[in-house]
Amino acid sequence: MSTKVSEADKASKATPARSSAQTGTHAGAQLSQYTLYCFAQSGNAYKCALALQLAGADWTPRFVDYFGGETRESAYRHLNVMGEAPVLEHRGMRLSQSGVILDYLAESLGQFGAAEAVERREILRWLLWDNHKLTSYTATLRFMRTFAPNSEPAVLAFLRGRAETAWGVLDAHLNGRRYVVGDRLTIADLSLCGYLFWPDEIGVDWDLYSNIRDWLSRIRREPRWVHPYELMPGHPLPVAVASR
Ligand SMILES: N[C@@H](CCC(=O)N[C@@H](CS)C(=O)NCC(=O)O)C(=O)O
Numbered sequence: 001m002s003t004k005v006s007e008a009d010k011a012s013k014a015t016p017a018r019s020s021a022q023t024g025t026h027a028g029a030q031l032s033q034y035t036l037y038c039f040a041q042s043g044n045a046y047k048c049a050l051a052l053q054l055a056g057a058d059w060t061p062r063f064v065d066y067f068g069g070e071t072r073e074s075a076y077r078h079l080n081v082m083g084e085a086p087v088l089e090h091r092g093m094r095l096s097q098s099g100v101i102l103d104y105l106a107e108s109l110g111q112f113g114a115a116e117a118v119e120r121r122e123i124l125r126w127l128l129w130d131n132h133k134l135t136s137y138t139a140t141l142r143f144m145r146t147f148a149p150n151s152e153p154a155v156l157a158f159l160r161g162r163a164e165t166a167w168g169v170l171d172a173h174l175n176g177r178r179y180v181v182g183d184r185l186t187i188a189d190l191s192l193c194g195y196l197f198w199p200d201e202i203g204v205d206w207d208l209y210s211n212i213r214d215w216l217s218r219i220r221r222e223p224r225w226v227h228p229y230e231l232m233p234g235h236p237l238p239v240a241v242a243s244r
Contacts, residue, residue, distance in 0.1 A: 032060035037079070037087040039064045040235035041147070043139055043195035045086035046228040047098045048105065051190050053231055054224050055109040063233040067147075067241045098194070099127040102187035112187045122181045126188040134170060137162040138195045138202060146201040147242075163202070167209050174211035178218060185222065193219055197227055 034052055038045030038061050045064075052059040064085045070076050071083045080087050080096045087094060088101045090108065095101050106113030114120035141159040144151035170192060173180065180188040196216055199206055206213035219225060229235040236242070 034059035035089040040232040044098045047194040048101045051105045123188045134166040142202045171209040171211045
């Protein structure tokens with residue numbers, strides 16, 4: 001999605017960054033180049049927040065109260081008809097879908113993008129696979145284990161099976177590679193790693209997938225790397241929500 005941002009929208013609900021130290025941003029959306037609608041538990045939002053963070057970009061998180069139902073409200077549907085976070089606003093443009101946002105950020109930040117056409121298609125291939133096969137099952141498995149405690153065991157078992165297959169594919173691809181595409185960090189890595197820094201919440205031991213484990217360590221060693229719970233607002237969840 002790419003839409004123009006109305007003046008009324010721009011003025012609405014922008015919240016300042018939690019702190020400059022935590023986010024590497026300036027407080028106040030109007031001072032910030034990029035506004036990212038996000039919340040701490042969203043790995044999809046983290047993909048984009050991490051790109052901004054690692055690039056040292058000037059950005060402000062705008063908290064989305066997902067657990068309070070904000071994405072189902074009509075005001076939010078006006079912002080994004082898909083009712084999802086993340087949404088990025090930049091220079092009067094509004095984008096959704098983390099893959100599209102990452103593609104845009106690679107271009108506008110001048111980092112983490114493709115060097116040439118073959119690489120561009122390879123990055124796209126992994127972004128699509130991530131959205132369909134890795135994040136979809138991993139995020140849903142984690143959500144049901146961590147945020148919906150009465151989930152059906154059969155559903156959990158199905159999701160785990162699908163997620164394990166995806167982890168196996170990624171682990172095999174990373175064998176002998178430092179990064180997913182080429183030999184440097186790209187938006188493919190940033191997309192694929194979005195949910196993987198929560199192994200306890202997913203219920204996975206990355207030692208069983210040693211190529212993923214080592215690749216995640218490599219990303220974690222990036223100079224500005226920050227865990228999603230520190231990078232975006234909304235963690236920890238209020239007790240009332242967490243114990244629902
Ligand atoms: N494919 C989308 C997925 C976005 C997504 O599912 N976001 C979740 C939060 S992590 C959301 O806002 N879900 C709201 C809903 O499905 O109602 C992307 O990569 O941006």
